[in-house]
Amino acid sequence: xxxxxxxxxxxxxxxxxxxxxxxxxxxxxxxxxxxxxxxxxxxxxxxxxxxxxxxxxxxxxxxxxxxxxxxxxxxxxxxxxxxxxxxxxxxxxxxxxxxxxxxxxxxxxxxxxxxxxxxxxxxxxxxxxxxxxxxxxxxxxxxxxxxxxxxxxxxxxxxxxxxxxxxxxxxxxxxxxxxxxxxxxxxxxxxxxxxxxxxxxxxxxxxxxxxxxxxxxxxxxxxxxxxxxxxxxxxxxxxxxxxxxxxxxxxxxxxxxxxxxxxxxxxxxxxxxxxxxxxxxxxxxxxxxxxxxxxxxxxxxxxxxxxxxxxxxxxxxxxxxxxxxxxxxxxxxxxxxxxxxxxxxxxxxxxxxxxxxxxxxxxxxxxxxxxxxxxxxxxxxxxxxxxxxxxxxxxxxxxxxxxxxxxxxxxxxxxxxxxxxxxxxxxxxxxxxxxxxxxxxxxxxxxxxxxxxxxxxxxxxxxxxxxxxxxxxxxxxxxxxxxxxxxxxxxxxxxxxxxxxxxxxxxxxxxxxxxxxxxxxxxxxxxxxxxxxxxxxxxxxxxxxxxxxxxxxxxxxxxxxxxxxxxxxxxxxxxxxxxxxxxxxxxxxxxxxxxxxxxxxxxxxxxxxxxxxxxxxxxxxxxxxxxxxxxxxxxxxxxxxxxxxxxxxxx
Amino acid sequence: xxxxxxxxxxxxxxxxxxxxxxxxxxxxxxxxxxxxxxxxxxxxxxxxxxxxxxxxxxxxxxxxxxxxxxxxxxxxxxxxxxxxxxxxxxxxxxxxxxxxxxxxxxxxxxxxxxxxxxxxxxxxxxxxx
Numbered sequence: 154x155x156x157x158x159x160x161x162x163x164x165x166x167x168x169x170x171x172x173x174x175x176x177x178x179x180x181x182x183x184x185x186x187x188x189x190x191x192x193x194x195x196x197x198x199x200x201x202x203x204x205x206x207x208x209x210x211x212x213x214x215x216x217x218x219x220x221x222x223x224x225x226x227x228x229x230x231x232x233x234x235x236x237x238x239x240x241x242x243x244x245x246x247x248x249x250x251x252x253x254x255x256x257x258x259x260x261x262x263x264x265x266x267x268x269x270x271x272x273x274x275x276x277x278x279x280x281x282x283x284x285x286x287x288x289x290x291x292x293x294x295x296x297x298x299x300x301x302x303x304x305x306x307x308x309x310x311x312x313x314x315x316x317x318x319x320x321x322x323x324x325x326x327x328x329x330x331x332x333x334x335x336x337x338x339x340x341x342x343x344x345x346x347x348x349x350x351x352x353x354x355x356x357x358x359x360x361x362x363x364x365x366x367x368x369x370x371x372x373x374x375x376x377x378x379x380x381x382x383x384x385x386x387x388x389x390x391x392x393x394x395x396x397x398x399x400x401x402x403x404x405x406x407x408x409x410x411x412x413x414x415x416x417x418x419x420x421x422x423x424x425x426x427x428x429x430x431x432x433x434x435x436x437x438x439x440x441x442x443x444x445x446x447x448x449x450x451x452x453x454x455x456x457x458x459x460x461x462x463x464x465x466x467x468x469x470x471x472x473x474x475x476x477x478x479x480x481x482x483x484x485x486x487x488x489x490x491x492x493x494x495x496x497x498x499x500x501x502x503x504x505x506x507x508x509x510x511x512x513x514x515x516x517x518x519x520x521x522x523x524x525x526x527x528x529x530x531x532x533x534x535x536x537x538x539x540x541x542x543x544x545x546x547x548x549x550x551x552x553x554x555x556x557x558x559x560x561x562x563x564x565x566x567x568x569x570x571x572x573x574x575x576x577x578x579x580x581x582x583x584x585x586x587x588x589x590x591x592x593x594x595x596x597x598x599x600x601x602x603x604x605x606x607x608x609x610x611x612x613x614x615x616x617x618x619x620x621x622x623x624x625x626x627x628x629x630x631x632x633x634x635x636x637x638x639x640x641x642x643x644x645x646x647x648x649x650x651x652x653x654x655x656x657x658x659x660x661x662x663x664x665x666x667x668x669x670x671x672x673x674x675x676x677x678x679x680x681x682x683x684x685x686x687x688x689x690x691x692x693x694x695x696x697x698x699x700x701x702x703x704x705x706x707x708x709x710x711x712x713x714x715x716x717x718x719x720x721x722x723x724x725x726x727x728x729x730x731x732x733x734x735x736x737x738x739x740x741x742x743x744x745x746x747x748x749x750x751x752x753x754x755x756x757x758x759x760x761x762x763x764x765x766x767x768x769x770x771x772x773x774x775x776x777x778x779x780x781x782x783x784x785x786x787x788x789x790x791x792x793x794x795x796x797x798x799x800x801x802x803x804x
Numbered sequence: 805x806x807x808x809x810x811x812x813x814x815x816x817x818x819x820x821x822x823x824x825x826x827x828x829x830x831x832x833x834x835x836x837x838x839x840x841x842x843x844x845x846x847x848x849x850x851x852x853x854x855x856x857x858x859x860x861x862x863x864x865x866x867x868x869x870x871x872x873x874x875x876x877x878x879x880x881x882x883x884x885x886x887x888x889x890x891x892x893x894x895x896x897x898x899x900x901x902x903x904x905x906x907x908x909x910x911x912x913x914x915x916x917x918x919x920x921x922x923x924x925x926x927x928x929x930x931x932x933x
Contacts, residue, residue, distance in 0.1 A: 387855075389858070390859075391855075498925075514918075518914055521910065521914070525909065525910055536895065536906060537896050537897070538899070539856070540899065542910065658830075660829055
């Protein structure tokens with residue numbers, strides 16, 4: 154019954170999306186005061202409620218493990234802990250697509266409910282675009298991926314869930330990325346609305362900005378969490394593999410970063426109008442492409458639950474429709490939109506243009522490296538594009554961008570000379586240069602980590618320079634957001650460079666009682682014991698580890714065997730200190746009474762994810778600052794209106 | 805040649821057979837191990853999704869690590885080993901980007917991007933220069 158209610162709610166929501174689309178289109182033709190136009194906003198709001206009901210129904214059938222629902226029988230198991238039953242609701246193709254439309258409909262309801270800054274015509278066009286995009290996803294769900302499908306004969310037991318995915322990482326990672334993707338879809342709808350009505354104004358950028366910021370924060374968190382998850386779950390200490398699925402989340406992030414900066418210029422300076430619209434289209438295209446890559450089964454990995462060509466073609470069709478349509482609209486309308494205010498190269502806008510172009514170039518490189526092997530495979534030529542390609546080619550664009558990023562926030566809007574900032578520029582340059590020389594002489598490291606470490610130090614200092622000479626209490630929250638996000642980039646860069654330059658690895662075969670050394674750590678294998686969990690058995694290695702002869706502590710990494718479905722995983726143990734992590738993995742026995750251990754000492758590796766968190770924190774601060782300003786402005790406006798009516802009454 | 809066929813046998817080993825000796829064991833000489841590690845990070849694990857043989861538990865990756873280590877220990881250069889593996893498994897096994905008839909766009913397009921970026925800046929700012 155509950156499953157049927159979920160399905161019915163989904164159909165009704167799809168019908169409301171049609172109404173939303175029609176209402177918006179008719180409003181554009183017949184004026185915003187007609188009866189139909191008045192329905193657009195309520196349709197969007199009601200639709201959000203219905204989809205939430207539908208998603209609630211899915212959570213419910215997973216929570217009670219209703220094995221007559223096909224999706225539950227395929228992906229869940231009565232023995233799983235409740236939290237993984239619930240997260241299993243979206244740890245599969247159908248459920249994850251339902252999660253996507255849920256977030257999208259809720260976002261649509263939110264803009265329909267509260268966004269009143271823009272001209273009503275632009276808003277109607279925006280909501281129509283939002284309804285149109287949502288409609289495609291409803292069709293996809295209802296026609297080819299119904300999550301509520303029943304089995305004629307209820308299953309006796311569920312088939313379980315990939316044990317690699319039975320992890321708290323799964324509970325958090327896909328939803329955060331989806332929030333990001335959907336936020337970009339809202340930004341896209343705004344861009345389409347503005348294009349249709351030719352109202353590319355600072356007000357439009359201000360309405361769009363919170364959504365970009367929110368999407369960007371979620372993407373940042375999703376990528377950071379996904380990277381940490383791969384790091385501790387895969388058991389080899391790698392945190393980024395340039396896997397197409399990882400790239401699928403990185404590309405929207407790069408586009409959103411560029412869009413964010415471009416929209417800021419539009420909001421405060423009324424410049425870069427066409428750039429902003431184009432980046433809005435590109436950012437959403439990248440989220441669609443990401444969904445396509447991950448969901449179509451074109452890549453074979455734990456992420457590709459749906460190996461079903463019909464679904465792949467459906468998503469490809471949606472991709473072509475939305476992206477093609479948006480690009481066509483852009484091509485037709487972009488000429489009618491003027492460039493906006495002009496500025497000189499040595500200005501903050503100038504620096505932001507460099508940032509935008511560089512980010513777009515990095516995006517193009519990642520896109521190329523991701524799609525090229527797929528393209529050649531279609532012609533039966535298999536090419537491997539991996540870290541040895543992405544790292545240096547990406548760096549060609551990344552390092553110049555980072556250099557501009559260090560300087561840009563120091564410049565004034567519109568027109569500035571570098572002369573005003575000689576001291577600061579000299580400081581950044583000196584830091585960079587001395588870092589390069591010092592690290593090269595001391596450690597003789599490879600070029601990329603060397604550049605990375607020196608740039609990270611220079612950037613870390615440079616990111617705080619915009620605060621120089623200002624009263625810290627008077628600095629707006631959003632400026633703090635920028636400073637912290639830029640500082641986060643420096644921190645993450647430091648972590649990456651340090652991991653690549655200073656990591657030490659030790660593969661050891663030890664008898665019980667044997668000791669070994671990795672970096673400053675000494676490790677003793679005390680005993681190897683069998684352990685059993687709810688749906689797995691494991692070999693657990695009890696070890697004592699001591700840093701630099703200090704107080705020893707005990708760790709127990711495991712090598713686990715799941716039985717439904719059968720699969721082996723490693724449960725690595727990480728010992729975190731402020732200056733890095735010890736990474737310990739239990740291997741198998743080496744057939745001579747000894748046990749294999751894999752150990753790494755990774756100095757400052759944690760900075761990668763601290764950096765990611767700082768970047769997200771910066772985004773949150775910027776968002777809070779912007780929203781607060783907007784609320785204040787609304788309040789002032791309302792008070793002004795009240796005053797005016799009072800005055801009129803008095804008169 | 806006989807040596808080559810002998811050490812090639814573990815590559816054909818079934819899953820479940822014990823891993824080759826150097827799959828999970830480092831070379832005693834740290835300098836040689838560093839060279840081997842660097843090479844392993846640029847060789848693709850053919851049974852995995854986007855992982856190098858240095859990051860994989862797959863038995864085939866273990867056998868390949870064994871091959872790389874014993875050949876480095878025997879004095880082969882990394883490029884000889886890479887060539888040997890590419891002859892057996894095709895170019896697909898190597899992540900090292902090589903310019904060839906099938907891969908030139910990977911290099912031409914970024915170069916083009918640099919030119920486009922340069923042109924964009926030049927057009928945008930020349931009027932005020």
